[in-house]
Amino acid sequence: MGKYYITTTLPYVNAEPHIGFALEIIQADTLARWRRLLGDEVIFNTGTDEHGQKIYLKAQEAELDPKEYCDGFAVRFDGLKESLNLTYTNFIRTTDEHHITAAQEFWRRCTASGDIYKAHYQNKYCVGCELEKTDSELEDGHCPVHPNLEIELRDEENYFFRWSNYADRLLKHYAAQPDFVIPTSRFNEITSFVRGGLQDFSISRLKAKMPWGIAVPDDNEHVMYVWFDALVNYISTLGWPDDQTNFEAFWPGVQVAGKDNLRQQSAMWQAMLLSAGLPISRQVFIHGFITADGQKMSKSLGNVVNPYDLVEKYGTDAVRYFLLGGLPSYEDGDFSARTFEEIYTSKLVNGIGNLAARTATMVEKYCDGQVPVKQPDRFETPAFWSAYESALSTFRFDEAVRTIERYVTSVNQAIDTEAPFKKAKEGIDVSPFMYQIAEALRQIGLALLPIVPNTAEKTLAQLSIDVVAARLPEGSKWGGLEPGTKVSKNEILFPRLSV
Numbered sequence: 001m002g003k004y005y006i007t008t009t010l011p012y013v014n015a016e017p018h019i020g021f022a023l024e025i026i027q028a029d030t031l032a033r034w035r036r037l038l039g040d041e042v043i044f045n046t047g048t049d050e051h052g053q054k055i056y057l058k059a060q061e062a063e064l065d066p067k068e069y070c071d072g073f074a075v076r077f078d079g080l081k082e083s084l085n086l087t088y089t090n091f092i093r094t095t096d097e098h099h100i101t102a103a104q105e106f107w108r109r110c111t112a113s114g115d116i117y118k119a120h121y122q123n124k125y126c127v128g129c130e131l132e133k134t135d136s137e138l139e140d141g142h143c144p145v146h147p148n149l150e151i152e153l154r155d156e157e158n159y160f161f162r163w164s165n166y167a168d169r170l171l172k173h174y175a176a177q178p179d180f181v182i183p184t185s186r187f188n189e190i191t192s193f194v195r196g197g198l199q200d201f202s203i204s205r206l207k208a209k210m211p212w213g214i215a216v217p218d219d220n221e222h223v224m225y226v227w228f229d230a231l232v233n234y235i236s237t238l239g240w241p242d243d244q245t246n247f248e249a250f251w252p253g254v255q256v257a258g259k260d261n262l263r264q265q266s267a268m269w270q271a272m273l274l275s276a277g278l279p280i281s282r283q284v285f286i287h288g289f290i291t292a293d294g295q296k297m298s299k300s301l302g303n304v305v306n307p308y309d310l311v312e313k314y315g316t317d318a319v320r321y322f323l324l325g326g327l328p329s330y331e332d333g334d335f336s337a338r339t340f341e342e343i344y345t346s347k348l349v350n351g352i353g354n355l356a357a358r359t360a361t362m363v364e365k366y367c368d369g370q371v372p373v374k375q376p377d378r379f380e381t382p383a384f385w386s387a388y389e390s391a392l393s394t395f396r397f398d399e400a401v402r403t404i405e406r407y408v409t410s411v412n413q414a415i416d417t418e419a420p421f422k423k424a425k426e427g428i429d430v431s432p433f434m435y436q437i438a439e440a441l442r443q444i445g446l447a448l449l450p451i452v453p454n455t456a457e458k459t460l461a462q463l464s465i466d467v468v469a470a471r472l473p474e475g476s477k478w479g480g481l482e483p484g485t486k487v488s489k490n491e492i493l494f495p496r497l498s499v
Contacts, residue, residue: 004040005253005282006031007234009261010049010094013073014058017080018297019335020258020290022307023323027287027397028256029086030324033450034392036087037472043250045237047092048074052226053205054127056212066212067095083308085316085453092237094214094230102236103229104217109276111217115162121202125152132201145260148298159204159222166271167198173270173280181266182395183330186259186286190266201268203228231269235278252282259286285395288332305335317452318344318494324451325401341497351408352444352455353493358415359441360462363434363487366424371438371463371485372431377478379410379440385476388447397451404447411440438463439481446476455493462490 008028011021025046032044050070059069070093078091092099110116125132126143137143141151174180174191181187204222205213213223234255240247257265270280289296292303310319318340326343327333363369384407391400415437420430442463448456449470457467464486 002035002038002040003043003249004032004035005043005045005238005250006035007045007237007253007255009255009257009265010047010092010230010233011077012052012054013048013050013070013077014055015073017077017307019305019307019310019323020297022080022084022319023290023327024256024258024287025080025086025088026084026320026323027285027329027395029084029088030397030450031254031256031392031395032087033453034472037446037449037470039471043090043238043253044088045090045092045234046077046086046088047090047233047237048077048094049226049230049233050074050093050095051213051224051229053210053212056210057127059212070095080307083311083316084320090237092233094233096236098239098242099233099236100214102240103214103224103232105241106232106235106272106276107217107224107228110161110272113275113277115165115275116159116203117162118157118159121154121156121158121160125154127152156206156209158202158206158225159216159219160200161203161228161272161275163198163200163268163271166274167194169274170194170267170270180281180283181262182283182285185330186262186266190262193263194267198267198271201225227264227268228272231264231272234269234281252279254282255284257284257286259288262286287329288327290327291332291334293336294334310340314340314344315494317455318348321348321401321452324397325405327398329396329398344494344497347405348455348494349496351405351412352448352459355408355412355415355444356441356459356462356493357489359437360487360489362415362420362430363438364489366420366430367434367487369487371481371483371487372435373483374479374481375432375435375439377439378414378436379407379443381440381443381476381478384443385447385473389473392450400447401451404444404451407440407447408444411437411444435481435483438487439478442481443476443478446470446472458490458493462488464488 006028008025028044032042035042055070056066059066062069074093080086081088127149138151143149143151171191171194178187181190203225204216205225207221207223211223213226214229216222216224235247235251238247238250255265266284273280291297292305295303297304307319322340322343326339384403387403388400391403418433420433423430441459442465445456445459448459449467460467463481
């Protein structure tokens with residue numbers, strides 16, 4: 001049994017969960033479920049980022065203590081576990097006591113490496129990103145990610161991290177591992193950025209101006225800059241530095257992040273790890289943004305999509321299926337109710353749902369509801385699994401879904417071509433074909449387990465399969481259905497949408 005660790009970024013708790021984070025955490029959940037099916041022991045981490053000026057200001061607006069303000073939103077983010085049917089094992093809050101002590105120890109180790117120093121600080125700062133901005137990164141004097149916020153001019157004394165010390169080491173690692181950042185376009189982007197030279201960045205704030213943060217060791221006048229603190233969660237959640245056994249068993253791990261986190265995840269954090277004398281991450285996957293009907297989502301436009309609302313209307317599996325298969329995995333994607341409902345009807349109702357229903361009906365009618373004698377594969381199943389696993393191993397969730405869809409289509413087309421209803425009326429034995437489509441449905445059910453787990457479990461239950469014991473790839477080999485196994489019709493997997 002291998003060890004596999006995957007983590008999302010930690011969303012700021014300054015607003016309700018949105019569909020962009022739902023995409024990220026469902027992607028991570030899909031990989032966690034897949035690795036468990038391969039037999040790995042998995043730690044899947046997520047949580048909430050609760051320090052920094054943005055949250056401090058929001059708490060003041062709400063007239064709440066910052067921790068009390070964070071408590072309310074943390075519950076909403078943790079509630080996604082049930083709503084989206086997630087399997088994360090760890091939910092870390094950066095206000096957790098263990099995380100605070102871990103962040104302070106990390107600071108001490110970077111200090112011991114000579115990479116933390118105090119200096120005067122003048123720069124332009126985006127509160128929305130909680131990042132310093134150069135003139136070249138601004139558009140008309142505003143951050144392109146947060147155009148509604150004014151750029152702040154800051155002039156104070158802070159601690160700095162010697163990021164400039166690590167450009168060569170980062171570039172050497174990138175060259176040695178060209179799939180360190182996926183997709184290639186993001187890998188090329190971060191490589192070009194680091195090659196252009198790294199500037200040391202501020203890692204503290206004056207407590208007198210912004211008190212909501214982790215105290216800097218041995219300096220009561222400063223608190224840690226939110227990014228420095230938050231990034232440490234990826235290892236503090238594993239018990240670092242106290243539980244070295246667990247940490248060494250699971251780290252380095254895989255990180256999933258949005259494209260606005262590219263620099264922080266694949267360069268800042270990696271340099272910090274090198275400074276602390278720790279192994280850098282295994283791999284970083286960067287996904288795109290989600291627009292709404294072709295427009296950027298924003299509160300002012302009123303087009304922000306809440307995942308809780310989507311689940312209430314369409315169901316958990318429909319939401320998971322759209323986010324994984326209805327959007328490009330490597331680039332920005334667009335959400336619209338029309339596209340969502342088209343995919344729901346064509347791929348779920350008429351595709352997977354229809355195949356599951358007609359297979360169970362025919363086996364019941366022509367084989368007394370039992371799996372007949374085994375027959376050879378007619379659906380190129382080994383090629384199907386090869387394409388499916390290749391897609392997931394390269395974070396191509398959309399292609400994994402397309403692979404399943406092609407397999408479903410091939411089985412449905414075979415039913416249309418074979419026309420077992422007609423052959424049975426003519427006295428022709430259709431039981432060999434019944435085995436083939438029932439076994440194909442088992443393959444589909446297994447492949448769906450990481451993607452739409454509720455649907456997969458219902459599909460496999462029709463074939464009397466215990467999903468708790470499901471494993472890949474052994475369990476996915478053709479011929480897994482044993483003759484005599486009971487096949488039963490289940491509830492409709494995906495009801496048609498009302499007009």
